[in-house]
Amino acid sequence: MPTPEKTSVEAIVLAARDLLELDGLAGLTMNAVAQRVGVRPPSLYKRVGGRDDLIRLVAEATLTDLARRLDATADPVELAAAVRTFGGERPAAFQLVMTPGAGVPVARPEYGEAASRAILDLAARLAGPDHALEAARTLTAWVVGFVSMELSGGFTLGGSVDDAWLFGVTNLLDVLSTTDREE
Known part of the structure; x- marks a missing residue:
């Protein structure tokens, strides 16, 4: 039986948008987002290709x-x-x-x-x-x-x-x- 997913792209983007407002673009890191959504950083890469992809997703949501x-x-x-x-x-x-x-x-x-x-x-x-x-x-x-x-x-x-x-x-x-x- 597969392990249930602990986060989603939507949750990751919401967390990233909040971090962007709190800490600016420099503070928008994969580690910070992972911590905010409650997963380990490698888990984010199942949903987001990397920091550049994450920033693009935040821009699109914005x-x-x-x-x-x-x-x-x-x-x-x-x-x-x-x-x-x-x-x-x-x-x-x-x-x-x-x-x-x-x-x-x-x-x-x-x-x-x-x-x-x-x-x-x-x-x-x-x-x-x-x-x-x-x-x-x-x-x-x-x-x-x-x-x-x-x-x-x-x-x-x-x-x-x-x-x-x-x-x-x-x-x-x-x-x-x-x-x-x-x-």
Whole structure:
């Protein structure tokens, strides 16, 4: 009779996501994950190919979560706010998928495409189908840049960061919605 499995890929990824937030990417080790799920490190390799595979799985789970949140919003301001909220709740995961850095394993393309779908749909509504990709990239770059600066404490000149957010997102959305759709 075979021995029952003591963990699953889902449990391993959940543990890895928690460790990522607690200890950053450097603390996301196979040993730490094994300890967290209650198995010996060699047991993880039955489910996960290694640390790079684990990081890729975490990135994919992160993008799946983000896609779910974005797909649940219809309002452009709410969609941008959902990305900001996600970044505040899971800053290390946000950085992993938005600004991974050289050599860091990334999610397979279909996960990024799924997370981008709501933004592309919004961009098409605002700027028209001919400019959807450009508008989506512009909006994403602004939101990711703002959230990254917020997470790193980059806003040091005083004033309300929330007011700056609202000013930026509403004005950017206005500009994107006035893009000439007739080109």
